[in-house]
Amino acid sequence: NAGVTQTPKFRILKIGQSMTLQCTQDMNHNYMYWYRQDPGMGLKLIYYSVGAGITDKGEVPNGYNVSRSTTEDFPLRLELAAPSQTSVYFCASSYSGGSETQYFGPGTRLLVL
């Protein structure tokens, strides 16, 4: 199993550009999550999904969109990139809620200039 994979690893965007961060998991997990991590600020939840076709906002959803058409994939879309979106983005998945641990992908480092 590859676990949770993310692409790209690193990207530079100009202000106003758009991009999609890809996330795929091969563990047949129902729950998937997107976090951003800024230096010294911990992980902030952007969006999450509890199954195909179901998504919900987290703590910091503004400027982002998601979709979940399959169990495996949970892409994060940035429209009109802003410098405030410079961050490291982590995708995670878990089989269900409760005591199930979340497994994290390797992260995407995004720089918006």
Add this chain to the structure above:
Amino acid sequence: GQNIDQPTEMTATEGAIVQINCTYQTSGFNGLFWYQQHAGEAPTFLSYNVLDGLEEKGRFSSFLSRSKGYSYLLLKELQMKDSASYLCAVRANSGYSTLTFGKGTMLLVSP
């Protein structure tokens, strides 16, 4: 709202024992997680507590007191590879399983 507090940085010596504290104020409680994150890498799961008491896993132990809103992670026989950030995360609601993370504690282990 949710509030989770951890010390920003700690230092310790190889072979020693270190305790990393985490206090939380959340609307409801349904479990506390500890994750380890090495610089430039993804967080990895260390431990989970939902009932009061101590959970031990090799060199790592985690303690929870729900009445005090308090947890600690205990690392014994410290090794250089334990230098990392340690994240405390709380699952506050009984519904969907979202976690609220603290800002993390950067632990530096010196020889």
